Amino acid sequence: MRIGLITPEPGHPLLAAATALLAPEHTVEVLDPASPAGAPARPADVYLLKSGTERALELARELEARGAVVVNSAAATALCQDRTRMAELALGAGLPFADTRTHGSLSAWASDAALPAPVVVKSRRNRRGDLVARVDDGSRLRQLAEVWRHEPVVVQEFAPNSGWDHKLWAIGDEVFCALRRSELSPEGRGATRSLPLDELPAGWADLVRETGAVFALEVYGVDIIDVGDGTPLIVDVNAFPGVRGQAGAPEALAALALRRVTGRTGRAHATR
Incomplete structure (x- = not known):
């Protein structure tokens, strides 16, 4: 069978281990989105899409149009890059997602924003190096606006929590979990610590799987904070995260790729 990787980083630990x-x-083939060669004349049996660049999405759409199986689909991957659409879909499906407001630019919102309580400001486009910051007062907001003046943003009320993010990842139906300091923490993120699933609050693993079904994802991450007594609040959803250091993750990814080749069935494409 031929398995394709749509990625500029085939040496990423998860991909490299699954490839091994x-x-x-x-046969494992690498399709680098930055390569001028484009999509192959004869597509592989299944592609793993671990890139969110416009070129990677274009390649994925082209391959899908030619009948190839792509995990995750181009539509589902693109949806997770837009935090406005992400919130609309999650809240519309009844998931416990943070209430989200969208503004065309940080400077436009900052010019007349009232801050009765702390908020979290994020880039609307979910990407590496994007803006994610807690804002408690006008001074902090003006500082951010100087740097991110034209950045489209979403704003969420800050939910008091323990200061730890639960990083939950799913590959097919298998769920993996770790704890990491919130990126809003003054101490910084620090190391990620694996967490046994049986130490999660009841129902959280099922919530992750439900989120995957809503977003039509097969390899994905769900960031959850505990807002008290095990009550979950989803603050982000990511398509094909790294899932680094999780025992069994490469095996789960390899098995998923082979299942998608033989069954050629899976989640419907996200369309919202």
Whole structure:
């Protein structure tokens, strides 16, 4: 079988480990979105899309149009890059997602914003190096507006919590979990610590799987904070995260790729 990787980083630990598991019996091909070569004349049996660049999405859409299986679909991947659409879909489906307001630019919102309580300001486009910051007062808001003046943003009320993010990842139906300091923490994120699933509050693993179904994702991450007594609040959803250092994750990814080749069935494409 031929498994394709749509990524500029085939040496990423998760992809490299899954490739090592697949390579003895299957052909693993790398499709670099930055390459001028474009999509191959004969598509692979399944593609793993671990890139959110416009070029990567274009390649994924082209391959899907030619009948190839892409995990995650281009539509689902693109949806997770837009935090406004993400919030609309999650809240519309009844998921416990943070209430989200959208503004065309940080400077436009900052010019007349009233801050009765702390808020979290994020770039509307979910990407590496984006803006994620807690804002408690006008002075902090003006500082951010000087740097991110034209950035489209979403604003969420700050929810008091323990200061730890629960990083939950799913590959198919398998869920992995870790704890990491919130990126809003003054101490910084620090190291990520794996957490056994049985130490999660009841129902959280099922909530992750439900989120995957709503977003039509097969490899994904869900960031959850505990806002008290095990009550979950989803603050972000990511398509094809790194899932670094999680025992069993490469095996789960390799098995998922092979299932998608043989079954060629999976979640419907996200369209919202």
